[in-house]
Amino acid sequence: xxxxxxxxxxxxxxxxxxxxxxxxxxxLGTAVFLTADLALxxxxxxxxxxxxxxxxxxxxxxxxQLAGSAILIGLVALIAGLSQGWHxxxxxxxxxxxxxxxxxxxxxxxxxxDMLEAIEALLAPLDxxxxxxxxxxxxxxxxxxxxxxxxxxxxxxxxEAQAARGLDANPLALIVPLVxxxxxxxxxxxxxxxxxxxxxxxxxx
Amino acid sequence: xxxxDPSTSADNAAVVTVxxxxxxxxxxxxxxxAPTTLTLKERRIGVIGANGSGKSTFARLLNGLVVPTTGAVxxxxxxxxxxxxxxxxxxxxxxxxxxxxxxxxIIAEDMAFGLKNxxxxxxxxPTRVTAELARLGIAHLVERASHSLSGGEKQLAAxxxxxxxxxxLVVFDEPTTLLDLKNRNRIRAVIDALAASALVVxxxxxxxxxFDRVLVIEDGRIAADDTPRAAIAWYRERAAA
Numbered sequence: 001x002x003x004x005x006x007x008x009x010x011x012x013x014x015x016x017x018x019x020x021x022x023x024x025x026x027x028l029g030t031a032v033f034l035t036a037d038l039a040l041x042x043x044x045x046x047x048x049x050x051x052x053x054x055x056x057x058x059x060x061x062x063x064x065q066l067a068g069s070a071i072l073i074g075l076v077a078l079i080a081g082l083s084q085g086w087h088x089x090x091x092x093x094x095x096x097x098x099x100x101x102x103x104x105x106x107x108x109x110x111x112x113x114d115m116l117e118a119i120e121a122l123l124a125p126l127d128x129x130x131x132x133x134x135x136x137x138x139x140x141x142x143x144x145x146x147x148x149x150x151x152x153x154x155x156x157x158x159x160e161a162q163a164a165r166g167l168d169a170n171p172l173a174l175i176v177p178l179v180x181x182x183x184x185x186x187x188x189x190x191x192x193x194x195x196x197x198x199x200x201x202x203x204x205x
Numbered sequence: 206x207x208x209x210d211p212s213t214s215a216d217n218a219a220v221v222t223v224x225x226x227x228x229x230x231x232x233x234x235x236x237x238x239a240p241t242t243l244t245l246k247e248r249r250i251g252v253i254g255a256n257g258s259g260k261s262t263f264a265r266l267l268n269g270l271v272v273p274t275t276g277a278v279x280x281x282x283x284x285x286x287x288x289x290x291x292x293x294x295x296x297x298x299x300x301x302x303x304x305x306x307x308x309x310x311i312i313a314e315d316m317a318f319g320l321k322n323x324x325x326x327x328x329x330x331p332t333r334v335t336a337e338l339a340r341l342g343i344a345h346l347v348e349r350a351s352h353s354l355s356g357g358e359k360q361l362a363a364x365x366x367x368x369x370x371x372x373x374l375v376v377f378d379e380p381t382t383l384l385d386l387k388n389r390n391r392i393r394a395v396i397d398a399l400a401a402s403a404l405v406v407x408x409x410x411x412x413x414x415x416f417d418r419v420l421v422i423e424d425g426r427i428a429a430d431d432t433p434r435a436a437i438a439w440y441r442e443r444a445a446a
Contacts, residue, residue: 006310008350113314146310149352188305191270195298196308196366197290197322 005065005107005145007057013109014055018118021106028102032095038087041094048101055109069100107145116142135199143189147182154181221295221374221402222246223267227276230262230425237262239426240275245404249396251413251433252406253440254422260406261301263422264378267404268296280374294323297372297401301379303363307351312338315351316366323370337369341395357388364395377405381412410437 008014013021032044052062073096081089110118116138120127123134158177159169167173222244229240238259254260265271266278269289278285280292300306309315316334325333338344343361351359360380367375377396381389393412396403405413413419419436421429421443429439 006350008348111311111314112309113311113317142309146308185305188300188302189308191265192298192300192306193308195268195270195293195300196319196370197293198318200322200324 005148006111007055007061007108009055009057009109011054011056011109013051013105016109018110018114019121021110022115022118022122025099025102025106029099032098036088036091038090038094041091041098044098045094045101048098048105051102051105052108055105057108065104069096069104073097073100112142112145115145133199139193139198146189147185150185151178151182154178154185220246220248222279222281223374223404224279225266225273225276226279228266228273228278229275230259230266230271231274236425238266238273239424241427242276243420243427243430245418247417248402249413249416249418250402250404251416251419251436252404252422253408253410253413253419253436254428255444258422259425260422261378262425264298264376264404264406267374267376268293268298270298294370295373297367297370297375299360299364299367299375299377299380301382303351303356303359306363307359307366310350310352312349312351312354312362312365313347315362316369319366319370333369337365341365341368355388357384357391360384360388360392361395364392368399368401372401374402374404375399377403377407379407380405381407381409410440413437 028044028047032041035041073093076096077089077093080092107115119138119141120134123132123137126132127134155174155178158174158181162169162173223246225241225243227240227242228238229236230238252260252263262271266273266285267280269278269285269292272278272286272289280296283292285292307315308318313331313334316337317330320330320333321327335344335347338347341361341364343358343365346354346358346362351362354362360383364380380396381392384392389409389412396405396412397415405416407413414433414437416433419429419431419433420427421436421440423443428443429436431439
């Protein structure tokens with residue numbers, strides 16, 4: 001088991017209710033896709049930086065978590081720039097940066113159980129109408145966050161094991177064992193969740 | 206083949222009756238557990254056997270994680286195939302690898318998960334969590350992230366998450382396999398002191414030598430069912446053959 005995304009702390013964002021943080025993230029995510037005005041997108045991305053500064057996660061962890069996103073955003077922006085012009089590239093880069101930075105600030109400052117409760121609360125109106133099962137969706141989202149560091153940990157272990165046997169980095173040779181291990185873990189976690197009484201009994205369901 | 210009288214157990218208050226009624230498991234045409242009829246009432250039951258003999262599947266039958274493909278398994282009269290949710294409130298399960306048992310990253314929130322599923326009032330959850338951790342002597346772990354714990358601490362935390370549900374029977378699937386000697390002794394002491402009944406699947410023969418009854422599983426069948434001394438001796442002889 002590797003370090004979770006959550007980073008303990010006592011910042012303003014840590015103390016804010018998880019539901020407010022999630023709602024804010026939804027509003028921000030929607031808003032940045034409703035505009036292509038750089039004068040609005042730039043402050044949105046800077047707001048993401050500000051949020052991360054408030055959370056103040058350990059620098060090494062932040063660097064590690066941002067590196068992958070930065071490469072991905074750079075690639076998407078490059079493709080947008082080459083196909084639709086550099087203004088569009090800036091729009092895409094700022095949009096995704098705003099969302100990624102804000103989402104990272106939220107995951108770093110929110111405990112998994114609080115996230116689960118907040119998602120359940122946000123979906124409760126739909127649940128009452130029988131449209132969704134809020135407990136299952138909330139648990140699924142929490143498990144995604146739980147699995148991300150585990151998958152990265154498995155990746156490192158498999159890569160090390162292969163390097164120890166003198167194998168070069170080969171995407172197929174990495175992906176196959178990684179998928180197999182992740183599915184095995186998913187099976188084990190599913191059994192553990194089931195063994196602990198999930199889903200809870202609910203009258204009328 | 207014989208088994209000891211359960212009335213010799215120290216305390217029958219938490220005794221659970223497990224009945225296998227021609228219960229068998231066949232997966233993809235392969236017999237994992239042959240049809241077995243058995244009643245277990247002892248407070249401490251050990252299950253030993255070689256790798257791949259069907260021990261873990263046998264354990265998983267007891268709280269409905271695996272349902273029999275033939276026959277039935279009943280816990281205090283409840284059928285695991287039909288009333289698994291109810292059974293899981295009284296039968297806890299401790300997995301071999303705590304990393305795969307601990308669902309949430311912080312110990313307190315992981316322990317709260319089962320309690321929340323059981324419908325316990327939210328205000329009562331922290332008290333129950335703290336009390337259980339204190340009872341196991343690991344109160345200091347309450348706000349710790351599970352990834353930062355040692356193997357022994359993780360196994361104790363995983364066990365705490367099961368015990369906090371106050372089960373009547375705890376099923377352990379090789380609880381000491383990944384542990385060093387010191388932590389193995391710690392888990393052993395916890396099992397010895399449990400008020401609940403315990404069924405322990407293990408390769409650690411010392412762990413079950415003071416139990417009430419030991420089953421030896423071989424190729425999906427109960428090959429021996431006896432006192433620990435006799436069952437372990439039988440198993441050692443088979444392994445040496």
